[in-house]
Amino acid sequence: MVAPELVKxxxxxxxxxxxxxxxxxxxHVYRTAYYILGSEQDAMDASQEALIxxxxxxxxxEEKALFKTWVQRIVTNICIDKFRKMKPTVxxxxxxxxxxxxxxxxxEIVTGYxxxxxxxxxxxxxxxxxxxxxxxxxxxxxxxxxxESLNLPLNTVxxxxxxxxxxxxxxxxxxxxxxxxx
Amino acid sequence: xxCPEVMELMQRHLDEDLDQKEEAELAAHLQGCLDCRLMLExxxxxxxxxxxxxxxxxxxxxxxxxxxxxxxxxxxxSGQPEAxxxxxxxxxxxxxxxxxxxxxxxxxxxxxxSPISWKVAGGVVAAGLIIGLFAFNVNQPSTKNADMAPELAxxxxxxxxxxxxxxxxxxxxxxxxxxxxRGDDRKQDYYENASASGGAAVDAPGASSDAGxxxxxPQAVKPQASLHFSADAPASEPSPPGTALRSSAGxxxxxxxxxxxxAGGTGAGVAGGGEAGMAGALAAPxxxAGGAAASGGGAASTxxxxxxxxxxxxxxxxxxxxxxxADAPQTKAGSSKLMLGPAAIPVLLASPSGAYVxxxxxxxxxxxxAGSQELVFASERVWGEGAALSLAAxxxxxxxxxxxxxxxxxxxxxxxxxxxTEAEAAK
Numbered sequence: 232m233v234a235p236e237l238v239k240x241x242x243x244x245x246x247x248x249x250x251x252x253x254x255x256x257x258x259h260v261y262r263t264a265y266y267i268l269g270s271e272q273d274a275m276d277a278s279q280e281a282l283i284x285x286x287x288x289x290x291x292x293e294e295k296a297l298f299k300t301w302v303q304r305i306v307t308n309i310c311i312d313k314f315r316k317m318k319p320t321v322x323x324x325x326x327x328x329x330x331x332x333x334x335x336x337x338x339e340i341v342t343g344y345x346x347x348x349x350x351x352x353x354x355x356x357x358x359x360x361x362x363x364x365x366x367x368x369x370x371x372x373x374x375x376x377x378x379e380s381l382n383l384p385l386n387t388v389x390x391x392x393x394x395x396x397x398x399x400x401x402x403x404x405x406x407x408x409x410x411x412x413x
Numbered sequence: 414x415x416c417p418e419v420m421e422l423m424q425r426h427l428d429e430d431l432d433q434k435e436e437a438e439l440a441a442h443l444q445g446c447l448d449c450r451l452m453l454e455x456x457x458x459x460x461x462x463x464x465x466x467x468x469x470x471x472x473x474x475x476x477x478x479x480x481x482x483x484x485x486x487x488x489x490x491s492g493q494p495e496a497x498x499x500x501x502x503x504x505x506x507x508x509x510x511x512x513x514x515x516x517x518x519x520x521x522x523x524x525x526x527s528p529i530s531w532k533v534a535g536g537v538v539a540a541g542l543i544i545g546l547f548a549f550n551v552n553q554p555s556t557k558n559a560d561m562a563p564e565l566a567x568x569x570x571x572x573x574x575x576x577x578x579x580x581x582x583x584x585x586x587x588x589x590x591x592x593x594x595r596g597d598d599r600k601q602d603y604y605e606n607a608s609a610s611g612g613a614a615v616d617a618p619g620a621s622s623d624a625g626x627x628x629x630x631p632q633a634v635k636p637q638a639s640l641h642f643s644a645d646a647p648a649s650e651p652s653p654p655g656t657a658l659r660s661s662a663g664x665x666x667x668x669x670x671x672x673x674x675x676a677g678g679t680g681a682g683v684a685g686g687g688e689a690g691m692a693g694a695l696a697a698p699x700x701x702a703g704g705a706a707a708s709g710g711g712a713a714s715t716x717x718x719x720x721x722x723x724x725x726x727x728x729x730x731x732x733x734x735x736x737x738x739a740d741a742p743q744t745k746a747g748s749s750k751l752m753l754g755p756a757a758i759p760v761l762l763a764s765p766s767g768a769y770v771x772x773x774x775x776x777x778x779x780x781x782x783a784g785s786q787e788l789v790f791a792s793e794r795v796w797g798e799g800a801a802l803s804l805a806a807x808x809x810x811x812x813x814x815x816x817x818x819x820x821x822x823x824x825x826x827x828x829x830x831x832x833x834t835e836a837e838a839a840k
Binding site: 250253254257258279282283400 | 420421424425427428430452455456459460462463464465466467468469470471472474475476478479480482483486487
């Protein structure tokens with residue numbers, strides 16, 4: 232995704248190269264943050280923080296890791312930190328109210344359900360499980376790349392991913408039974 | 414092989430991690446086990462859906478938004494003292510609660526996920542209702558919303574309004590959060606918008622190619638459509654709802670947010686138009702809108718409501734704001750102060766020559782041609798949520814001074830339009 236020469240130039244102190252590099256990765260950084268944190272606003276904050284950190288720490292990147300996993304490690308760390316600090320802000324009641332309202336609005340748009348249900352299901356996963364799913368599906372990372380990004384053993388990555396998928400599958404099945412999904 | 418063991422094979426199968434032998438084992442088990450077959454089917458479906466989640470993109474260029482901070486970091490590294498101060502000013506660069514300008518087309522084209530446009534929409538709607546409500550009380554207009562106004566003109570109207578405004582906004586936000594997920598692959602649009610050429614990026618949202626976005630479009634447009642009302646009703650100030658707009662030129666104290674004093678100003682502002690009440694037909698009010706409307710009564714505004722309101726609505730044709738900006742004698746007001754509130758307000762300041770109009774868009778100052786709305790200059794300084802931007806004054810030779818209040822510090826910058834430069838003003 233990012234040319235190694237660009238990374239080298241950026242590390243050597245070429246500011247333009249570094250800015251170019253940040254532009255190339257910003258969408259990837261944002262996407263991860265968006266799906267881990269679940270809101271655009273938090274995702275913007277986290278990705279700006281991540282990009283600034285990458286800007287200042289580019290010198291500490293070592294080639295033994297893939298650049299993309301190094302980047303994702305920075306952004307997932309920031310997100311997981313933020314995630315832990317976030318307290319649940321809505322009560323169950325409020326949540327259900329919002330839920331019902333948005334469904335009414337959405338009624339005509341049948342295909343709108345799908346991604347929304349999945350998003351809601353993802354939001355119910357614990358932070359690390361969620362991160363694994365995001366890296367697997369939104370960044371298309373292999374088990375190994377996920378392990379490198381999250382600094383977790385390979386087996387842990389697999390067990391998180393498998394458990395997450397099982398849980399998501401169960402949640403979505405519940406939605407279906409509840410008649411929410413078409 | 415038992416079913417729990419097969420689960421791992423199925424999971425790895427989804428990730429294409431099985432070798433031939435394992436695939437064969439899995440197939441053999443599935444042959445004789447309906448439960449596992451169904452489970453794999455569901456998992457496969459889930460996996461496919463996960464793979465198709467929208468590849469969301471940031472609503473504007475993140476790198477552009479942090480450039481000032483990166484500059485500050487560099488300056489700090491090289492030991493200049495103002496570096497830290499600069500960092501402090503832009504500690505949060507984000508989209509929420511920012512300023513939206515009447516002719517900011519890029520806002521509309523942008524991903525629907527941004528909460529701002531909804532806040533503005535809610536605010537616009539709110540202002541409309543306030544105007545309509547007061548107009549009804551003052552003028553007894555024989556308008557179409559006559560049957561609606563009395564209902565709101567109750568002693569408790571204010572409380573009701575607040576709630577309904579909040580509800581309207583929440584609903585808007587909810588809708589947006591759904592669309593967040595669908596805002597797939599509009600990269601093209603984003604980047605055009607991010608380049609600050611608000612005037613240029615007018616291409617249809619339909620340009621997005623994937624399945625997701627098109628399906629969402631109708632919905633995105635629907636709520637905005639309600640803002641197209643009052644096509645020919647004269648109204649006051651195009652200025653915006655949900656926030657307090659103060660004009661420092663010594664007109665009426667418009668900042669009164671409690672509605673009562675505002676009633677006079679609004680009444681005066683709309684008295685000429687018998688149909689003004691119609692402006693409120695679809696609206697749901699917010700208290701602060703009273704302040705905004707009041708300033709219209711005193712300060713500046715002759716713009717027809719069609720321009721005014723459409724200009725504010727994110728979905729309105731951007732051009733409609735042009736005559737508005739040019740005609741309204743806003744320069745007389747001297748300087749307009751922008752308070753960044755829960756909703757955003759447009760602030761415009763025309764140059765003495767009439768050639769340019771300065772505005773605050775996306776938390777930074779931009780300058781457009783007065784007639785064509787073509788973008789002439791966009792400041793590279795994008796400010797955070799805590800900063801209050803105000804357009805101070807134009808000099809005779811087309812230099813714009815604007816101020817930024819951030820915490821307890823106030824900074825001033827001068828933009829030289831002709832030279833396309835911007836610099837911090839000497840203290």
